[in-house]
Amino acid sequence: MLYREAGQFKTTYAEDMAIFPIRQDRIALGILLGIAFIGVPLLATFHVWPFAGDYLLWAILLPFLILALAAIGVNILVGYCGQISLGSGAFMAVGAYSAYKSGTGVHIPLAWLGFAISIPPLPVLASILLGGLTAAVVGILFGVPSLRIKGLYLAVATLAAQFFFDWVFLRVPWFTNYAPSGSVNAPALNFFGLVIGTPIERYLLCLTFVTVFAVLAKNLVRGNLGRQWMAIRDMDIAAELIGIRPLYAKLTAFAVSSFIVGVAGALWAFVYLGSWEPLAFSIDRSLQLLFMVIIGGLGSIMGSFVGAAFILILPIMLNLIPTELGVPLSTETITHLEFIIFGSLICYLLIKEPHGFARLISIGKEKLRLWPFPY
Amino acid sequence: MPGSFRLARRSSDFGRFPTEGAVGVKGAGDRNAERRSLAEGARKSAKQNKTRYRKTGLKEEDIDMVRNKLILAAAILSGAALAAPAAEQNEQFIPILSYRTGAYAVNGVPYANGVADYYTLINERDGGINGVKLLVEECETGYATDKGVECYERLKGKGPTGAAFFNPLSTGITFALTEKTATDKIPIITMGYGRADSKNGAVFAYNFPLLGTYWSAADIAIQHIAKEVGGFDKLKGKKISLLYHDSPYGKEPIPMLQVLAKKHGFEFTPIPVTHPGVEQKSQWLAIRQNRPDYVLVWGWGVMNGTAVKEAAAVAYPRDRMIGVWWSGAEPDVTPAGDQAIGYKALMLQHGAGRFAVHADLEKYVYAKGKGLSEPGKVGEVLYNRGMVNAMLGVEAIRKAQEKFGKKPLTGEQVRWGLENLNLSDARLKELGFEGMLKPIRISCSDHEGARDGRVQQWDGKGWKIISDWYSANQSDTEPLVDEVSGKYAADKKIQPRDCSKES
Numbered sequence: 048m049l050y051r052e053a054g055q056f057k058t059t060y061a062e063d064m065a066i067f068p069i070r071q072d073r074i075a076l077g078i079l080l081g082i083a084f085i086g087v088p089l090l091a092t093f094h095v096w097p098f099a100g101d102y103l104l105w106a107i108l109l110p111f112l113i114l115a116l117a118a119i120g121v122n123i124l125v126g127y128c129g130q131i132s133l134g135s136g137a138f139m140a141v142g143a144y145s146a147y148k149s150g151t152g153v154h155i156p157l158a159w160l161g162f163a164i165s166i167p168p169l170p171v172l173a174s175i176l177l178g179g180l181t182a183a184v185v186g187i188l189f190g191v192p193s194l195r196i197k198g199l200y201l202a203v204a205t206l207a208a209q210f211f212f213d214w215v216f217l218r219v220p221w222f223t224n225y226a227p228s229g230s231v232n233a234p235a236l237n238f239f240g241l242v243i244g245t246p247i248e249r250y251l252l253c254l255t256f257v258t259v260f261a262v263l264a265k266n267l268v269r270g271n272l273g274r275q276w277m278a279i280r281d282m283d284i285a286a287e288l289i290g291i292r293p294l295y296a297k298l299t300a301f302a303v304s305s306f307i308v309g310v311a312g313a314l315w316a317f318v319y320l321g322s323w324e325p326l327a328f329s330i331d332r333s334l335q336l337l338f339m340v341i342i343g344g345l346g347s348i349m350g351s352f353v354g355a356a357f358i359l360i361l362p363i364m365l366n367l368i369p370t371e372l373g374v375p376l377s378t379e380t381i382t383h384l385e386f387i388i389f390g391s392l393i394c395y396l397l398i399k400e401p402h403g404f405a406r407l408i409s410i411g412k413e414k415l416r417l418w419p420f421p422y
Numbered sequence: 423m424p425g426s427f428r429l430a431r432r433s434s435d436f437g438r439f440p441t442e443g444a445v446g447v448k449g450a451g452d453r454n455a456e457r458r459s460l461a462e463g464a465r466k467s468a469k470q471n472k473t474r475y476r477k478t479g480l481k482e483e484d485i486d487m488v489r490n491k492l493i494l495a496a497a498i499l500s501g502a503a504l505a506a507p508a509a510e511q512n513e514q515f516i517p518i519l520s521y522r523t524g525a526y527a528v529n530g531v532p533y534a535n536g537v538a539d540y541y542t543l544i545n546e547r548d549g550g551i552n553g554v555k556l557l558v559e560e561c562e563t564g565y566a567t568d569k570g571v572e573c574y575e576r577l578k579g580k581g582p583t584g585a586a587f588f589n590p591l592s593t594g595i596t597f598a599l600t601e602k603t604a605t606d607k608i609p610i611i612t613m614g615y616g617r618a619d620s621k622n623g624a625v626f627a628y629n630f631p632l633l634g635t636y637w638s639a640a641d642i643a644i645q646h647i648a649k650e651v652g653g654f655d656k657l658k659g660k661k662i663s664l665l666y667h668d669s670p671y672g673k674e675p676i677p678m679l680q681v682l683a684k685k686h687g688f689e690f691t692p693i694p695v696t697h698p699g700v701e702q703k704s705q706w707l708a709i710r711q712n713r714p715d716y717v718l719v720w721g722w723g724v725m726n727g728t729a730v731k732e733a734a735a736v737a738y739p740r741d742r743m744i745g746v747w748w749s750g751a752e753p754d755v756t757p758a759g760d761q762a763i764g765y766k767a768l769m770l771q772h773g774a775g776r777f778a779v780h781a782d783l784e785k786y787v788y789a790k791g792k793g794l795s796e797p798g799k800v801g802e803v804l805y806n807r808g809m810v811n812a813m814l815g816v817e818a819i820r821k822a823q824e825k826f827g828k829k830p831l832t833g834e835q836v837r838w839g840l841e842n843l844n845l846s847d848a849r850l851k852e853l854g855f856e857g858m859l860k861p862i863r864i865s866c867s868d869h870e871g872a873r874d875g876r877v878q879q880w881d882g883k884g885w886k887i888i889s890d891w892y893s894a895n896q897s898d899t900e901p902l903v904d905e906v907s908g909k910y911a912a913d914k915k916i917q918p919r920d921c922s923k924e925s
Contacts, residue, residue, distance in 0.1 A: 228674050321602070382523045
C-alpha cells in the first residue's frame with residue numbers, strides 16, 4: 048500500500064539511473080542512516096535502553112560494522128567477479144599489520160648497503176588507508192593465478208595466501224616491532240587532533256568508513272567496471288569475446304576487494320581489538336567472511352550487511368537468551384546448543400533460499416509492491 | 423555455479439534496456455506460474471497437517487494454545503530484556519571467563535570447576551564475604567580472544583557495582599583486555615600466566631600476575647636443570663629447546679630464556695607448535711636430529727598430551743622434558759598412558775592432593791550436591807589451581823572491605839585490596855590452604871607477590887614432588903621487566919606511578 052511506485056515519473060536520465068530509483072527506498076535508507084548516525088549516538092549518550100552499558104556498542108555494533116565492511120570487500124571478489132577466495136583473513140592481516148607498521152614508523156635496516164630506510168610514524172588515517180593499499184597490492188599478486196585457474200582450484204590457491212601470511216606475521220619479528228610475545232598494540236587513534244577513545248566515537252568512526260565504502264562499492268558495481276566483473280563471473284569466455292580483458296577485470300576485482308578488506312582489517316585491529324596477534328586473522332576469519340557473503344547473498348552490497356549480522360550476532364543472541372531468561376543451563380550446554388541451532392538454521396536457510404538473504408529481501412519487496420494481492 | 427548468480431543478474435541494471443525488459447516480463451510470467459503452484463503445494467500440506475493433528479488428538483484449540491504460549495514466551499523474553507536492573511542488592515558480582523568447549527576444554531573444565539566451587543563454598547559456608555554474597559556468572563570463551571572480549575563487555579557492568587575482577591585464563595585474552603581494564607578500572611588477575619612485564623605495578627596498575635610470571639617460570643626451570651646437571655657452570659654448552667604453543671602464551675618465556683642462555687652459555691632453540699597443537703611430527707623430528715639435553719614444554723590443552731606421545735615416538739627420554747605449570751596436570755599425561763612415566767613439570771607452588779579446604783568443600787558443597795566436578799577429580803592439579811585463584815580474589819575483596827566497608831565494591835576498590843594483599847602462613851592455615859601455598863605479599867612495585875616453585879614428576883599414577891623449593895632469581899628477571907614495561911609505558915604514554923607514595 049505504502050510501497051508503491053505508481054506516480055513516480057522519471058523525467059531525466061539521472062533520475063532513472065539513481066542508486067535507489069524508488070522514492071520509498073530512499074526514504075527508508077534516509078531513516079536508517081538517521082538512526083545510525085544520530086539516533087544511536089543520542090541514545091548512547093543518554094544511556095537509554097538498550098544502550099545502558101557499552102555492551103551493544105562495543106561487542107555487537109562495532110564488530111558488525113567492521114565485518115560488514117570486510118564482507119563487502121569479499122562480495123566484490125566472490126559475489127561480483129566470481130573468484131572464490133579463502134584468503135580474506137590474510138588480506139585483513141596485511142591491512143592490519145601494514146597499518147600498524149606505518150602507524151608506528153617503518154625502519155628497514157639495510158646493513159649490507161650501509162644505511163637504513165626510516166619513515167617516521169604516519170597519522171592514523173593515512174596508516175589505515177595505506178594498510179588498504181598494501182593489501183590491494185598483495186591482493187593483485189595473489190590474484191595473478193586466477194588468470195589460469197578457476198573455481199575451487201582458485202580457492203585452494205588463495206588458501207596459500209592465508210597460510211603464508213599467518214606464517215609471516217608469526218615468524219618475522221620485524222612486523223611486530225620485535226614484541227617479545229608477538230602481540231602488538233595499536234597506536235592511539237588520533238584523527239587530526241581528535242583522539243578517538245570512547246565506544247561511541249569508535250562506532251561513529253567505523254560507521255563513517257562503512258558508509259563511504261559501501262557507497263563507493265555500490266557505485267563501482269553499477270558502473271563499467273562492475274559490469275565487466277559480472278560478465279567475467281557469468282561466463283568468462285563470452286566476456287572475453289565481447290572485448291572484456293580478463294586480466295584487467297580480474298585483477299581490478301582483486302585489488303578493490305583486497306583494498307576494502309585491508310581497510311576493514313586495519314579497523315578491526317586498531318579500533319576494535321586494540322591489541323592483537325595473528326590468530327585474530329586466521330583461516331577461521333576467512334571462512335567466516337565467506338559464509339557471510341554466501342548467506343547474505345552473492346552479488347549484493349546489502350546482502351553483505353545482512354550476512355554479517357546473521358553470522359556475527361545470531362550466535363551471540365543464542366548464547367544470551369538462556370541466561371537472560373534465567374534458564375539454569377551450564378555454559379557448555381548453552382555453547383553446544385548455540386552450535387546446534389545456528390548450524391541447523393544455516394542448513395534450513397540455504398535449502399529454503401540458496402541465494403541468501405538478499406534474495407529473500409527482494410522477494411519481499413516484490414510482494415510489497417503487489418500488496419494486497421501478492422502471488 | 424552459474425545458477426546461483428541469477429538473482430544478481432536480475433537485480434543488476436541491465437533491466438533498464440527495453441529489450442531486456444520484454445524478456446523480463448516473460449520471465450516474470452514463468453516465475454509467477456511457478457510460485458502459484460508452489461503456493462498451492464503449501465496450502466495442501468497445511469491441510470494435511472491439520473488432519474495429522476486431528477489424528478494425534480490435538481485440536482485446533484490446542485494449536486491456538488500452543489501459539490498463545492509462544493506469544494507469551496516471546497513477551498516474557500522481551501520483558502526480560504527490557505527489565506530494569508534488579509534493585510540494589512548486597513551482592514558482589516564476580517565473572518568467570520571459562521572454556522568448557524573446544525580444543526582446550528580438557529584443561530579448562532577442571533580449572534573452571536575449581537573456581538566456581540570455591541565461590542559456592544564461600545557462599546554456603548560463610549554466607550559470602552562478611553555478609554556480602556558472591557554473585558557469579560560464567561561466560562564461555564572457548565580460549566578465543568574475540569569471544570573473550572565479548573564476554574568481558576557482557577559481564578563487566580553486571581551486579582550492583584560491576585565486576586570485581588576478571589580471570590581470563592588465557593594470555594591472548596589478557597593482552598586484549600589489558601588496555602580495556604585500565605580504562606574501565608577493573609583489575610585483571612592472571613595467576614601464573616599473562617604478560618610477564620605486568621609484574622611492574624607502577625606501569626600496569628590493573629594487572630596482577632600473581633604467584634609467578636612466565637619469566638619466573640623460565641628461571642625456575644633453568645635452576646632445576648642446573649641442579650640436575652650439577653651446577654650452573656655445567657650448563658655451558660648444553661642444548662635446551664623450548665617447545666612452545668605459538669601464541670602470546672608460548673612466546674612469553676623466550677626473551678627470558680635468551681637472557682639466561684647468554685648468561686649461562688647454553689644453546690637455546692625455540693620450536694613453535696601451531697594452535698591447537700595436535701600436529702607435532704616435524705617439531706619432534708627436529709628434536710630428534712638436534713638431540714637437545716632438555717626440552718621445555720610450554721603447551722596447553724591437547725598440545726601437552728601430544729608432546730608426550732610424540733616424545734615417546736622418537737624415543738626422547740621423558741625425564742628430560744620439563745613442562746611449565748600449565749603443562750603439568752593429570753589430563754596432560756593420562757592420555758599418553760605409560761609413555762608419560764618420568765615426565766616432569768613445574769608446580770605453581772601447589773600440586774595435586776587434598777588439603778584442609780577440601781574437607782570443607784566436601785561438607786558444604788559436595789554434600790549438598792552443589793559441586794560442579796566429578797567427585798573423583800576434586801584435588802587434581804588444575805582444580806586446585808582454580809581454587810587458589812578464586813581464594814586470592816576473595817581475599818583481595820576481603821582486604822578491600824577493611825578499607826571501603828562491608829558492602830559490594832567496585833573494581834577500583836578491589837584493585838586496592840589486591841595491591842595490599844598480604845597472606846601470612848597463619849592466614850593460609852585458617853583458610854585451609856596450608857601446604858599448598860607459601861605466604862604471598864603484593865605491593866605496588868611487585869604485582870607478582872611470590873615467585874616460588876617446585877618440580878614434580880609423573881610416576882604413572884600420580885604426581886610426585888621431586889625437588890625442593892626454588893625461588894626465581896629477581897636479578898635475572900627484573901632488568902627485563904623494567905625494560906619491557908618501560909617500553910610499554912612509553913608506547914602508551916603511561917606515567918608510571920610513584921610506588922613510594924602508594925599506600
